Amino acid sequence: MEKLLAAGLMSGTSLDGIDAALVEITPDLSCKFIGGVSLNYSEKMQQKLKSLFAPTISPKLLCEMNVLIGEYFAKAALLLEEKTGLKPDLIGSHGVTFYHNPTNEKFENLSLNSTFQIGEGAVIADRTGITTVCDFRPADMAAQGQGAPLVPFADKIFFYNKNIPRVILNLGGIANVTVLSDKCEVFAFDTGAANMLIDGAMRKLYNTTFDKDGEIARSGKVNESLLSKLMANPYLKKQPPKTTGRELFGETLLDEIINNTNDKPENIISTLTTYTVKSVKDAFDKFIYPATDIKELIIGGGGAYNKYMTELFRQEFEPKTQIKSHEDFGISNKYKEAIAFALLAYTSYYNIPNNIKTATGAVKDVVLGKIIRKG
């Protein structure tokens, strides 16, 4: 094993573009973030990409998008090289999730659990001339895992400290936590809704995409009756490991909230913001604090930029559990997932198992990913 410069490439569910991060990784797996860059898809490309998420598609469109997304990922890697002035030794590319279904259906007694990330790694390796690791999720799923989440492996390396039990909270559309403590195995689960409900309500009530700094939430008051109803969601009581998404916290719930709540818009936003915080706290009380004391709660994801929400987290958790940011540990919040895939690529390349069984539910340790020699 050698010290390598690894680039991580990530494109999330928002389908707007690619984050690329350059990381120096040493054999003890310590990571130094060197720089990051984001590349947006062209508008035509975004439209073409969105047309893939339909009940039926043409094989031609799928296969074309696989190579086109590969071309864009390669561009992002080349842009990163240009910006940092450093050529990576290795690329780890997550790709774009086209399909993900860990629902345990069977055919002829064989598991149909499957996942598919597009963004052809062979195109990335060819255009960059850099060995590329891609397609990280199928190996965990083949080992009976959910194929997700994969970031806890990086969380463990970045944040584990045997003297300071920590939780890493990612506030994306959904909120998820990774628990790092010497008192228990690493475990991770989705606590419930985060920006999915708040951003959705901002779109419907304010015709804008998000509540900048949480200012609208700050100006409103919590509707206690709505909050109680939301806190009664049975998902919150479900035992981890558990994952959730649009099925439970998407448009259907949002429409129900908006149509059945006779209150000012800012009060609805305020309630949904408080709900995010209270449902995380509820998960701590039910599932985390009983397993281990937690000294620090490290907030990341888009919600980390919501200043009002961060204040609510402080009110709710401090002084028992201190609220921290990714930047407090030298990890860029914006590029966190891209950084994680650089580290996953490094470990895959050197044949080090890199799924976290207690997070994915896999029955064994596996080396994730597929390695493509440089083009």
Add this chain to the structure above:
Amino acid sequence: MEKLLAAGLMSGTSLDGIDAALVEITPDLSCKFIGGVSLNYSEKMQQKLKSLFAPTISPKLLCEMNVLIGEYFAKAALLLEEKTGLKPDLIGSHGVTFYHNPTNEKFENLSLNSTFQIGEGAVIADRTGITTVCDFRPADMAAQGQGAPLVPFADKIFFYNKNIPRVILNLGGIANVTVLSDKCEVFAFDTGAANMLIDGAMRKLYNTTFDKDGEIARSGKVNESLLSKLMANPYLKKQPPKTTGRELFGETLLDEIINNTNDKPENIISTLTTYTVKSVKDAFDKFIYPATDIKELIIGGGGAYNKYMTELFRQEFEPKTQIKSHEDFGISNKYKEAIAFALLAYTSYYNIPNNIKTATGAVKDVVLGKIIRKG
């Protein structure tokens, strides 16, 4: 580099099942065929698989078939291990071609050339516990090649002899040749129709799948007017490299032949059998003999079992060019393609470029495939 036992797994366009071959490969790339086994898909599985080849499909079906085909490939590998009593060190899996389009279309000035083989390698690696190389075609296509043919790499290693210029002829649905001579670069191309027309006519005229040993062809007489029309097909004049398929030599041409030829069925079969031989000879006269003398023509593929056709090849080519079989060189004709993917896996694993640019049209040497660590 070490001596390894490599298993090659192949599933062809007929979609009936999987061929698996075990090969001992040494660092000088010499191959010793140890044994082979075939596994047929269940009838339900075949139906499900065939439903994939439609103008539009559901992402769910595609992703499920990807893992199911992976399960079947894994079963074939395990069956091979059981039959030979030897555990492979490495698996090379071609998968099932779901889509292949090298037609040079563009989007935003980016190539849309793409290819997709299904049969999840991560499932194969997990179920067998063996490091698996899969997905061989995309890297050649990323390097501007057609992603096919890949078998000439193996042909070169099996059959190249600087003193004996040879052609390897594969008689599948389509006939293709690989030219191995010290007088020119290795080159390969499709000469035109082979079993695609003969088997199609047997189905329509005799309601059976093929002409066993060529007995029906032997009992008939060539219809010279039909033969002349077929020999006038412009594809035969086209300069190599060239590939063809069902578009030119499929149902449309077959219906035209059968509807417009007022002759006995056995005469039609006889004519199509002779056409296969004459169109190969025509390719020799136009493109191969002008480049190099050829001492031996090595026949393989399903057509090698057609005794009458082999006799016609002898009449047409000997004594100038001797007709040989794969078995004359210790290579199993039945398992030839599976053997080729074992060798491709070995070379990919050891980082040896393994596309043949003059066969695929790629602009550079690449290491094909994606390497998945054993599960």
